[in-house]
Amino acid sequence: EDLKINNFNDHYRIEVSFNFGTAFAINNQEELQKMPFSVGVEYRTLRSFRRWYSLGLGLNLGVVEYNYSHDASNPVATYCQLSSTAEKEMLDHSRLGLEFFQRIRLMPGGSMTHQGLYWDLGLFADWNHFQFVRNEVFATGNYAASSSTYEGLSCFDKPWSFGVTTRLGYDIWTIYGRYRFSHNGTDGNLNMAPRRLELGFMFNF
Secondary structure, three states: OOOOOOEOOOOEEEEEEEEEEEEEOOOOOOOOOOOOEEEEEEEEEEEEEEOOEEEEEEEEEEEEEEEEEOOOOOHHHHHOOOOOOOOEEEEEEEEEEEEEEEEEEEEOOOOOOOOOEEEEEEEEEEEEEEEEEEEEEEEEOOEEEEEEEEEEOOOOOOOEEEEEEEEEEEOOEEEEEEEEOOOOOOOHHHOOOOOOEEEEEEEEO
16 A cells, blocks of 8 residues: 555655644753643645655744743843733743654554555744733733733853654644754753653654
8 A cells, every 4th residue: 555645646745634632851951840731733745655654844933932921030131121910921942943754664554644654854944023011910900811921041151952753643633743952041060951751642644
């Protein structure tokens, strides 16, 4: 059984994925954040050289949000010299990236994409943007309203990052992992590094 769906022809294939995950702390320089939430979308093009082996290029857009409660210590606001008085505050990490990867098809099958069981391994390069978000809640008569303000963070002065990515999927379902080699914070001694390891799942079509 060869690839039948989402093909240009017998050798090329396109995919679009939505991913949901979280980032994990792996050392004491990444413990300042609560468990963050990540969401993104990816577009991939693959070229098959054998029924079991392909090379691909990917474009991804994602957001990771680190939340802070009002009564918790907020080292991002302290280090970047920002006011920290809002009811809810977030470090918003947006990224736009490119990926080069290989795919090994381990087993045929799947009723939707006919991809079967496969394993991807690749390298990525991301452009990153950080901003500080404040959410205020206030009363207006008998109703409650909220407003949000956004402030760019020049204290995160390393916009480019590089790392490795991997995926294990069957048909339309995939689990993924990303590990960033580079350090995005200004000073690692102040625990300013956003978490390097991200794990989650994808829905492909």
